[in-house]
Amino acid sequence: MKSPPWLRYVHWFGYLSSFIVILQLIALSYIGGNEWIRQQSRRDETRMHSGSIINRLTGEFYGEAKAILNVLPPPSTLVPEGLRFVAMPSFGDTYFALSLRRTPTGGDGEMFMISLQGQDDEPKPVQIHLSVESFTKLLADLDTISASWQGEASWWTDGTGVVFERVRGTEITSGMGNSPNFYGKVGEIIFNALQPSTPQLARFQKDWRPKEATEGNGR
Helix, strand or coil: CCCCCHHHHHHHHHHHHHHHHHHHHHHHHHHHHHHHHHHHHHHHHHCCEECCCHHHCCHHHHHHHHHHHCCCCCHHHHCCEEEEEEEEECCCCEEEEEEEEEECCEEEEEEEEEECCCCCCCCCEEEEEECHHHHHHHHHHHHHHHHCCCCCCCCCCCCEEEEEEEEECCEEEEEEECCCCCHHHHHHHHHHHHHHHCHHHCCECCCCCEHHHHHHCCC
């Protein structure tokens, strides 16, 4: 029995539909693969790494963070253990850089408060001292949250950009980012440890932004 002429058009339509579906699958696989690679790259960028962070600070934002970090003593001076920390809050008026090292009396170091209001004066160091108990708790809290942090694939458009280095003898671990799920907590832990004995932090809150800025934004 002879097939009706229109049947070949049905076959052609089926072939065309199959071809389009295959193209769509290829495109989706390509997009999905690129997104997976992008997420893995972002996760690796935001996790903690071995070694000093200084050579990983590239690009415009991190170039500024690098300049601020260089105000502090190098990690080699923080033995037997200590930390370096930079906080760059968005919508704030001040950036912060601090270093702390363990001493027989607790934790000693200095903090620089860098005004963003166009002042030309060089920032003067604020001397920091924590008791043995406070400094030990600070390091323990930071080590606890760092132990489980594997990085994050998400992108955050604002918040407080943080650079963090932890020194233990000759070992250094370091990370950078603005994720509230880790770097926000690092900043909060450090702020809460310093604020009671550092009156210069009285007008700031735990995310290192000035209190009036948050109130003005209705947050």
